[in-house]
Amino acid sequence: MTLFVGLLFALAVLVFSVQNVVPVDVRFMGWGFHTTLTHVTLGATAAGALFALLIVLTRSVRSSLKVWEAQGKVRRLQGELKAAQEAQRRLQEELDQQKAPRKATAPSGETSFR
Numbered sequence: 001m002t003l004f005v006g007l008l009f010a011l012a013v014l015v016f017s018v019q020n021v022v023p024v025d026v027r028f029m030g031w032g033f034h035t036t037l038t039h040v041t042l043g044a045t046a047a048g049a050l051f052a053l054l055i056v057l058t059r060s061v062r063s064s065l066k067v068w069e070a071q072g073k074v075r076r077l078q079g080e081l082k083a084a085q086e087a088q089r090r091l092q093e094e095l096d097q098q099k100a101p102r103k104a105t106a107p108s109g110e111t112s113f114r
Contacts, residue, residue, distance in 0.1 A: 010045075017041045 017038040024037050 013041060013045045
């Protein structure tokens with residue numbers, strides 16, 4: 001939808017520019033030159049499009065950096081979780097060993113008959 005609106009706007013600017021080919025004098029901050037209204041319109045539109053593109057790219061890069069940072073944090077936390085699960089497993093094994101009934105040993109001096 002955005003592409004369609006952009007193309008529609010570009011078409012409108014193009015039609016406006018083609019219909020207004022009158023020569024104009026342009027002055028900006030001490031600079032001055034003689035050109036057509038078509039060039040001024042297309043130049044201003046192109047400058048606006050480039051400025052908008054710069055803003056979009058800046059936001060996109062910023063978002064990508066945040067995603068990259070979040071993915072790194074997820075990987076780090078997954079590693080910590082795996083280490084904690086391994087420690088829990090070892091502790092559970094140790095607890096199971098301590099709870100297991102121990103084999104009865106004969107008191108010293110007594111012999112066991114088979």
